[in-house]
Amino acid sequence: MSALEHLGRHDSWEAVRAVVVGVGVSGFAAADNLLHVGAHVRVLAESATPAQLEQAHLLEVLGADVRIGPGATSADALPDDVQLVVTSPGVPPTAPLLAAAYARGLPVWGEVELAWRLRDPEHPGTWLCVTGTNGKTTTVQMLAAILAAAGVSHVTCGNVGLPIVEAVMDPTPYDVYAVELSSFQLHYTHTMAAGAAAVLNVAEDHLDWYTGPHGMADYAADKGRIYERVSTACIYNVADPVTEQLVRDADVEEGARAIGFTLGTPGVGMVGLVEDVLADRAFIEDRASTAAELCTIADLASPAPHYVANALAAAALARSYGVPAAAVRDGLSAFRPDGHRIxxxxxxxxxxxxxxxxxxxxxxxxxxxxxxxxxxxxxxxxxxxxxxxxxxxxxxxxxxxxxxxxxxxxxxxxxxxxxxxxxxxxxxxxxxxxxxxxxxxxxxxxxxxxxxxxxxxxxxxxxxxxxxxxxxxxxxxxxxxxxxx
CATH class of the missing domain: 3.90.190.20 (Mur ligase, C-terminal domain)
Structure with a gap:
């Protein structure tokens, strides 16, 4: 087993030689924090915007070896002594440098994997994670609004808000990390164990990235990685059988529950609609015979079915953490979606x-x-x-x-x-x-x-x-x- 497996936030990474691929938001955050814990870092990128070049210069000041330009991420650019590759999420595993790393048996992480390993062991917080082809950002923002209404210390991070490694390295820890994750990010995530996780839907997308003969299956499998090692609740879309199957296929902690969300009447262990009421039959004691009212459709900014579904998923995530029903109502009624969404x-x-x-x-x-x-x-x-x-x-x-x-x-x-x-x-x-x-x-x-x-x-x-x-x-x-x- 690699010595990397045992390294965490308070360990010395001085013996680690790492390559970071890309100088975008994720790549900069990964390189910055690897330098912070003492690793020797080389940053490689084929190109960079003017703003990224400024960040690259900052990384050089901090001690990184930065190489940007055509051919910088070729297979030959992988150093002989490298022990770890941390890649930006948009780089496919077929990219020459990553293919070379895999061929050598090197660990290839994403920034999310690095963040998980750098959590504060004394205050790790709970990760409530969301993925899906559509609706991720809105659902995470809804979840954040509910957590705020409940007075829970939280941060939105991952594919929205802060890079997650920056969030976990904040000197003031959060109780909850509301995390949006893309399939690309999940592909390079190996040990994360969310408190609760939701897959909103799985539909054809990113087939320019998943180019193999089983592209859609590979894409769905990467989405399903969010459920691995979940401790409390795996939340799935009743209308999308793929999401339920991903729960069935996942290796979760003992006691973790499968919770469905539906635009129909919820069964036991689900959240859904009873006429115009968003109702909880999953996180109440007497769920066999009753339901808890969370809010009404009229409380939401839009009655569009996909918007209501997102609200149900966000509510389920919040309820899995113990947020009271009143805070769900207050958070969802106060929330307004970002621009260019219905x-x-x-x-x-x-x-x-x-x-x-x-x-x-x-x-x-x-x-x-x-x-x-x-x-x-x-x-x-x-x-x-x-x-x-x-x-x-x-x-x-x-x-x-x-x-x-x-x-x-x-x-x-x-x-x-x-x-x-x-x-x-x-x-x-x-x-x-x-x-x-x-x-x-x-x-x-x-x-x-x-x-x-x-x-x-x-x-x-x-x-x-x-x-x-x-x-x-x-x-x-x-x-x-x-x-x-």
Missing amino acids: AEVALVDGVRYVDDSKATNPHAARSSLQAYDPVVWVAGGLAKGAGFDDLVTAVRDRLRGVVLLGRDRGVIADALARHAPDVRVIEVDDGDTSVMDRVVGAAADLAQPGDTVLLAPGCASMDMFANYGARGDAFAESVHRLRDR
Whole structure:
């Protein structure tokens, strides 16, 4: 067994020679804290932004050997004396340097794994962890709002908020770490043992990263790693059998319970809906015959089904920690989602315009579309290898029309032609005038009073916009110009 297995926060890492791959948020945090505990650190990256170059210089001042440029992460760049590789989450295991590390039998960690090993043994706190194809950030933020309402010392971290290694190394420890984890982060996590964990859903995504013959199965398996060694509750989506199977497959601590969340009436050991009430039949003594009211749908910022499902998952995580029902109600009623998540932009000529630019894959777009009827759907961008046949089949009866933009709009157009041939489709090409102005204008032509024009692209944004936020902003600005003309 490697000596690394026994090293923790208060041990000396002076004998450890580590390579950190990447200088983004995660890579910088990993390198910074490895230096803090005394390790010899080399940072390797193919490129860096100006802001990342400034951070790289800081790491050099602290003692790191930083090498940035083409070829810096080639297989030959792996030092002979390295004992540990800590990689940024976006780097796939097939990358040459990581493949070389695996071939040598070296441990390859992510920043989350490093954070778990650097917890304060006297005040480790409880990790309440969330993953899923969609809804992770909103659910973690809902959980944080509930914990705040309950007066629990907490921090949001991982894929949202602070890098988790920075959170655990804070001199003032937290009672709860509300942790958002991507499949990429989980892939490189090996010993984490959450108090409770939730997989919200598993749908086709990131197949440009999971490129092997069993890409979807590998993606789901990485999501399922969040359940390993859980001590209190594994929370799954009753409507998504994959998430329940991941619980069944996990090796958990004795006494850990499987807790379902559902938009239907909850059975024993579940949280769900009783008419318009979010109800708990999992974390009460008399759950066989009664339920505890957590809040009502009217208390939430949106009645959209996927938003309610996220609230139920957040409530289950909080209840697993012992948060009272009143704090669940207070936290959820006070919470407002970040921008570009089912955000109403304006009402123009009786048509509602909604920005859900954060719906960056087909599963998210489907969840959003199912909250509106009839709807003019605005979609397109970078599909990342995903298909749209199941989505179109599920929502075709509520589509008034579709407006498509972006590089992979043809993938969606083909699915519509196969499964919704009677739905009118307008494709908007790039041009000199504002693409989004023409998209919104086309959607307005298709819409009738009482309809919703919904930006739920089902695709990433980077073919035309800096990020999903910039895409949503462009949509909102175009809607406002339409309203004001």
